[in-house]
Amino acid sequence: MSRLTLISHHLCPYVQRAAIALLEKGVPFERINIDLANKPGWFLKISPLGKVPLLRIEGQDGSEAVLFESSVICEYLEETQSGAALHPADPLTRARHRGWMEFGSSVLSDLWGYETAQDAEQLETKRKALTAKFTTLEGALADGPYFAGEEFSLVDAVFAPVFRYFDLFDTLGDSGIFDGLERVKRWRKALSERASVRNAVGEDYQQRLREFLEKHNSILIRLPTAA
Template identity: 65%
Template sequence: MTERTFTLVSHHLCPYVQRAAIALEEKGVGFERIYIDLSAKPDWFLGVSPLGKVPLLRIDDSNGRQVLFESAAICEFLEEVLPGPRMHPTDPFVRARHRGWMEFGSNLLADIWVFETTIDTQTFAAKRQALASKFVQIEAELHDGGPFFGGVDFSLVDAVFAPIFRYFDVFDTIADHGVFDGLMRVPAWRRSLAARASVRSAVTADYPERLMDFLRKHNAIMLKGGSIAA
């Protein structure tokens, strides 16, 4: 097998970067990380990132250097070319369902973006309710035995949702927003993911402080008592 070295071009808070980092760790592959400032993107980055976004996965081997962009494409590539635990189900129908739930996770992240950055109380309450409703849908989908999305095996769906729950690890220190009220499987899944080594190592130790600073810079309503449920 061709020997490859991997470099993950990252931002400290990006949940999509975390997906790729988790997948690399689960595959047991060593990799380097380069962090960039998305408010002052370097020219070299813009030259290889068609969308101007992270993550990028830089792959060096005897044939030269190649670059992949978009977290879903990166994770699928890693699943296809690397040995190690499989992170997609073997059954085509179940695998397609997993891909659908990965997209559901991306949709959830769009709601979280508004939830954490809005300065409007009504918008905050509406997004809180939207998030709660979506987690009710996830609750119904989760495997009875756990501990992960599809059962005992860690999958790419887990890699997608672990960064989502990490947001709430910080949000919960501000107030109880009630997003997980009445749920049993989702909180248990959240705890299992938080304990996973690949999930813990996907961010730097100062992630909570960086996220709090991000909320302050956006004058987020959740820092001003905007946690009252709708």
């Protein structure tokens, strides 16, 4: 077996995708967290984009390869590792799932703007954008518990880190983003209870996220209802 190392960051949602896929596959791996504000030289030498995640693959023959981009890493794991399939077998359904994974990345883009908003106008603009995207998802979801029904997939691995943000955000005030979206709320709950999702971050995740909000002077922690 190859030795796998996930180069990581404590908060990165894209890293969480890869970690969830590794945990779902039951693949042993080492995780190394780096400080993205002070990237080590060895990391910059092997990361073409200077971003996480990276998956370092060390073969028994002494060979070594590095993969970058979370979607590439997840696809590689799906193609090379045994365990439960994380992509549908049907080519058309699989292609649709890849599309929804990209949709998840667009949600993360809006989420970045939401969590770093420094005034009420910025916050409301991103709140509306997120509400619109989750409303779209409400219409795409099956009866659950997961995106496509009973089987956990890479689409679920993409959205689990998205929903995790709101575990803290909900303590700071009621955004109303999920109001009336019953399927989305059931999906969020099911993902939060899955072992691979829970174990994709450290126990200090929420504290680190709060510190991130404070560092960026987020209006979320300055709301009258913020705990």
